[in-house]
Amino acid sequence: MTPPQTQPPNNASQQSATPPPSAEEFLEMVTDSVELDAGEVASLLEAALTALEADVDDDEAAVTVTGEELYEVLSGMGRLSMQDCMDIVASMDGDGDGAVNLEDLRLIVQALVV
Numbered sequence: 001m002t003p004p005q006t007q008p009p010n011n012a013s014q015q016s017a018t019p020p021p022s023a024e025e026f027l028e029m030v031t032d033s034v035e036l037d038a039g040e041v042a043s044l045l046e047a048a049l050t051a052l053e054a055d056v057d058d059d060e061a062a063v064t065v066t067g068e069e070l071y072e073v074l075s076g077m078g079r080l081s082m083q084d085c086m087d088i089v090a091s092m093d094g095d096g097d098g099a100v101n102l103e104d105l106r107l108i109v110q111a112l113v114v
Contacts, residue, residue, distance in 0.1 A: 019094060023111030029091040034084045042112035044080060045088070048073045049109045052102060064099035065089065 021029065027038045034041065051073045056063055067086030074080050080088075092100040092108060 021091065021108075023108060026091055026108050027112070030088055034080060034087065036079065038112070040079065041088075042109070044074055044077060045105070045109050046113055047077070049102075049105055052105070056102065063102045064097075065102060065105060066099045 027041065030041055036044070048070055052063075052065060052069075067082070067089040070089055071080065071082045071085035074085060089098070089100050092104055094104075
């Protein structure tokens with residue numbers, strides 16, 4: 001996982017960020033790009049979130065996850081390619097930095113597994 005980064009004094013990065021997609025929007029984007037159904041995507045992301053949260057020591061909301069990091073966590077399950085993981089992160093990446101914060105990932109997972 002990418003360590004927390006300090007925010008710029010004027011919080012410019014937060015001003016340009018868009019909110020994460022809704023669960024429905026996310027599933028539509030992801031299931032169009034990966035060959036898994038919604039339940040499989042939800043199960044994989046739930047497992048990834050559990051593994052990623054286990055590695056967090058401090059402010060998990062400031063921790064970001066890249067597609068490469070998601071792939072590292074999920075590669076043992078053999079269901080998603082690196083490109084799939086990159087697409088999943090890109091679908092949640094509101095500010096275009098190539099990563100999603102752990103809190104946004106948690107919100108998507110919670111919405112998917114309800």
